[in-house]
Amino acid sequence: AQKITQTQPGMFVQEKEAVTLDCTYDTSDPSYGLFWYKQPSSGEMIFLIYQGSYDQQNATEGRYSLNFQKARKSANLVISASQLGDSAMYFCAMRNSGGGADGLTFGKGTHLIIQP
Amino acid sequence: EAGVAQSPRYKIIEKRQSVAFWCNPISGHATLYWYQQILGQGPKLLIQFQNNGVVDDSQLPKDRFSAERLKGVDSTLKIQPAKLEDSAVYLCASSLARSGLAGVHEQFFGPGTRLTVL
Numbered sequence: 001a002q003k004i005t006q007t008q009p010g011m012f013v014q015e016k017e018a019v020t021l022d023c024t025y026d027t028s029d030p031s032y033g034l035f036w037y038k039q040p041s042s043g044e045m046i047f048l049i050y051q052g053s054y055d056q057q058n059a060t061e062g063r064y065s066l067n068f069q070k071a072r073k074s075a076n077l078v079i080s081a082s083q084l085g086d087s088a089m090y091f092c093a094m095r096n097s098g099g100g101a102d103g104l105t106f107g108k109g110t111h112l113i114i115q116p
Numbered sequence: 117e118a119g120v121a122q123s124p125r126y127k128i129i130e131k132r133q134s135v136a137f138w139c140n141p142i143s144g145h146a147t148l149y150w151y152q153q154i155l156g157q158g159p160k161l162l163i164q165f166q167n168n169g170v171v172d173d174s175q176l177p178k179d180r181f182s183a184e185r186l187k188g189v190d191s192t193l194k195i196q197p198a199k200l201e202d203s204a205v206y207l208c209a210s211s212l213a214r215s216g217l218a219g220v221h222e223q224f225f226g227p228g229t230r231l232t233v234l
Binding site for chain 2: 004035096107
């Protein structure tokens with residue numbers, strides 16, 4: 001069974017600072033995908049970044065980067081130069097695999113609050 | 117491009133009543149997912165459709181939950197009878213790619229239906 005662990009229930013960060021959100025995962029599949037989603041208070045899930053298990057380089061998308069350490073089974077999200085609009089819940093997720101089933105397994109999330 | 121549509125946005129019912137949620141995925145998206153998100157937790161997959169066939173319903177409580185995707189487009193999720201612990205946000209998501217392919221194939225989520233069972 002696949003499992004995602006996010007150990008930071010909440011974080012307070014000063015505006016313009018960089019922030020790292022932790023994520024560790026557990027799977028026996030050699031092929032998997034890791035996702036980060038943002039969920040503002042309005043409730044919609046917004047896709048941020050993706051890392052495939054065979055990708056050689058860490059993924060980057062604008063201010064978002066993923067620190068992928070395969071041997072340690074970690075996929076931390078790094079947000080550079082944080083902004084007030086970054087305040088939200090952040091979820092790490094893994095794509096299930098096997099038999100065509102590819103729903104996501106989510107962690108419990110980290111509530112990030114950016115302070116001015 | 118229109119996003120994933122869901123209705124209703126909010127629903128309040130009493131326990132043992134039945135309720136149904138509707139989802140219209142992004143046009144052309146073959147794969148559709150229903151997730152349950154209990155307050156303070158991450159979403160949990162309930163069921164996945166590929167066109168109008170079920171790919172994964174291993175976490176669907178089949179004694180009370182049912183879902184269908186007739187004609188491979190819209191989908192409905194039903195709960196009958198509802199329990200207090202069914203209070204949650206029900207999220208529908210869709211993906212363009214056929215299930216099981218490698219690559220990003222992100223899932224696009226709808227706004228959700230917030231269900232309160234009293």
